[in-house]
Amino acid sequence: MSGSAIKPRIEKVSLSDRLADKAPLLLVPALALAGLLAIGNPSTWLTLTVAGVAMGLMVFIMASGLTVVFGLMDVINFGHGAFVSVGAFVGFSILIWLGGWASAPSVFLNLAAVLVAILVAMTVTGLMGYAFERVIVMPVYGQHLKQILVTMGGLIVAQQLIYVFWGPDAIHVARPQSLQGSILLGNAAIEKYRLVAVGIGLVLFLVMRHILRSTRIGLLVRAGVENSEMVEALGYRVKRLFLLVFMAGSALAGLGGVMWGLYQETITAHMGSDIMVLVFIVVIIGGLGSVEGCFIGALLVGLLSNYTAFLEPKVALVSTIGLMVVILMWRPQGLYPVVKAK
Amino acid sequence: MTTPLLTLEGVHTHIGPYHILQGVDLVVPEGGVSVLLGRNGAGKSTTLRTVMGLWTASRGRISFGGREITRLDTPSISRSGIAFVPENMGIFTDLTVAENMTLAASRGGMDPKRLAWIQDLFPPIGTFWNSSAGTLSGGQKQMLAVSRAIIEPRQLILIDEPTKGLAPAIIKSMTDALRQLKETETTILLVEQNFAMASSIGDTVAIMDDGHIVHAGDMAELVADVDLQERLMGLSLEAHQ
Ligand SMILES: Nc1ncnc2c1ncn2[C@@H]1O[C@H](COP(=O)(O)OP(=O)(O)OP(=O)(O)O)[C@@H](O)[C@H]1O
């Protein structure tokens, strides 16, 4: 008896369980298909779909840090948008400074200018994230109301600092030479910059997935999101890990800011807090703490916004909120609820 | 067997407004198994969590291997040589069994000999090595929780109710594993409700009630003294046997 009882029992996962697990993944193609049916014209649909994916990936970049920060230490950071704005302004200044590269008729130099702008913006926002975490967030671990208040305070300070350095007006950002204009794919005109944004977004998603799945730091982050006490009981300092994640998330928001600024071609001090509405919707749809959920949520929001902006411009923003409501009715914890111990 | 490895002196723990531990004195001698008994809500888990630094003692002193650890943070306490198997097992269900074990081996890779020994103690650990830990059964999760605590040699292991909800055959294999562990000179502080299991492997015993230790002594004494058992039965064993 004793020998046989501890034999492993392979539990069969029922088909419906497996489907339920994959269902969120199917939402993206399902939405794209629904879009095609509603729009009718395949070329228009392709243009909108690329725009939607590009927008979704940019929102994902901005949202991914926020969701992990929440998952790991239960910290609600309303100041996340500050990193988006600062990233955009720093990136803009670098592009001006590298004006020669950006306006040269060379794809290579143009992309190099964008790359340098991104790297500098990420460094600045990463360091800013360090200061933000130590000074503003650390004293209020575990106190949600205070977190909301002080991180919003941090956001206001950052916005005022942008006014100090760059002035109060909206600034026009010119895309580098070779990223301007569109290419024709059949009858569909596709903005070149959107393709670049899709490329950067996908690479980043794959890198993040690799880090989270296959590196020790990634394992610790995932373990910490589920049960940070146990991670500490195994001898790891979760607060140090959290600081690292917070800095990475801030740097990603800075990257998102550069990309978003180039996408909109206009930057303002409050662009970060404006986009935060979408970012929070995406984080909630995905399931607080879930990077995969955040990715799918971002694609859904990006596609839906572009489809509705074309079909029925008046309901564009409302549609994403509607999406959130529908998804929460189906899965109250979001697409990929994060298992929390306790 | 007689030098104390872990000592709690007059330890008080508050959780929010509640005064849970009200002066706990406990000595865990080096080597062997010390059992902590007590009825539900007596404060056993709180005692282990306070030792681990997951709650901070508001008064009193905890020392481990002659060094005071009362105010150290949890990672430092863990690194000083204490492993912890919490009541809820603390399995990372999003990770595979292998990944759970990798994280537990914090000082570099896993020792292959030790891993082979563990897989021998708990065959499911080997069988489900690459499966998601979330798909394990309750008993298998418990085995993983214990395996994680012993993948590296530690001086002391705190185990909170490893037999909770397990079938008798698995209780037996868990008990065998703890017995083998005891032979490797690891000291075990075991919280347990199953008196038959606890008395079969315990060397010393302490009984808690209402945030105090109400009895401490050798397990053999308690097993032999039926009167004492009867008197403490109401405290520690009600509704369990
Ligand atoms: N997080 C908490 N917040 C408030 N009270 C708590 C908390 N954890 C434990 N308690 C209280 O502390 C007391 C002791 O709990 P503890 O879990 O230590 O008991 P236990 O002896 O381990 O019980 P059991 O045998 O049921 O596991 C209980 O009255 C419990 O309600």
Ligand SMILES: [Mg+2]
């Ligand atoms: Mg308990």
